[in-house]
Amino acid sequence: MQPFRILIIDDHSQAREGIRDILEEYEDFLIVGEGKNGEEAIHLTEELMPDIILMDIQMPVMDGLEATKRIKLQFPYVKIVMITVSDDITDLFDALKKGAQGYLVKNLQSELWYEYLQAFALDEVPMSKEIAFQILKDFVKNKSEPAEKTPLSAREFEVLKLVASALSNKEISEKLFISEHTVKSHLKNILSKLHLDNRVQLTKYAYQQGLMD
Known part of the structure; x- marks a missing residue:
């Protein structure tokens, strides 16, 4: 490499x-x-x-x-x-x-x-909970549109929510009982489907669309 x-x-x-x-x-x-x-x-x-x-x-x-x-x-x-x-x-x-x-x-x-x-x-750095909290504060208040229908599969939706909850690839793999390689593949597909570039944008998307509790 x-x-x-x-x-x-x-x-x-x-x-x-x-x-x-x-x-x-x-x-x-x-x-x-x-x-x-x-x-x-x-x-x-x-x-x-x-x-x-x-x-x-x-x-x-x-x-x-x-x-x-x-x-x-x-x-x-x-x-x-x-x-x-x-x-x-x-x-x-x-x-x-x-x-x-x-x-x-x-x-x-x-x-x-x-x-x-x-x-x-x-591309293995998780977002800290502090960052996720700040994104929540900054963007949820701007959410005025109803949530759009997600193009993600059920498993991709699970991965998205865990990424937005500040879990690393390793932590996600352990929680879902899948390999880190599979997590990375899901993450790549999620970014592609949502036309996003990174975990920060994924977290922003999750909160804007009301996907997080």
Whole structure:
């Protein structure tokens, strides 16, 4: 398997160096470039076509949230993980609404960084209950249309609800007595049928359609 191509965007050189030191130890990640603000992030994404961008939130010229929104509009398949010193759920939820699919706090142990990014790269990162709760608060209040008829099978519907309940692929497989590979297949089919891209959007969909208790 080819290594995942990583682009690091942070206005502090020491932070970029620290991230580089963590990831260079592992053969499944390849750092293809670095930048120090949102404008550089957009330019480097066009030039280097990374698989994953590690994006700081607070930066001069253009912050990470605005850059994330613009990059996801142009390159929706590029995965973006926000990196920050803050563990404020408001920052996290704002980043997710802009299109980011993940969130890392800089003071996490390096082993946890690797484990998270590896799972993230393989689409195995579960959504935390805190994120699900914030999505519930933000989107349910906007629900005015009656729920549409779901195109999902009964099993896919089960998987959707468990994803929206913040379970990981492994936890879903154990709960439904199926393999993780089967869970991933169901998840892929669900995303395709609903024309969605990731777990965040699935959770938003589940709450908007009134599928969650």
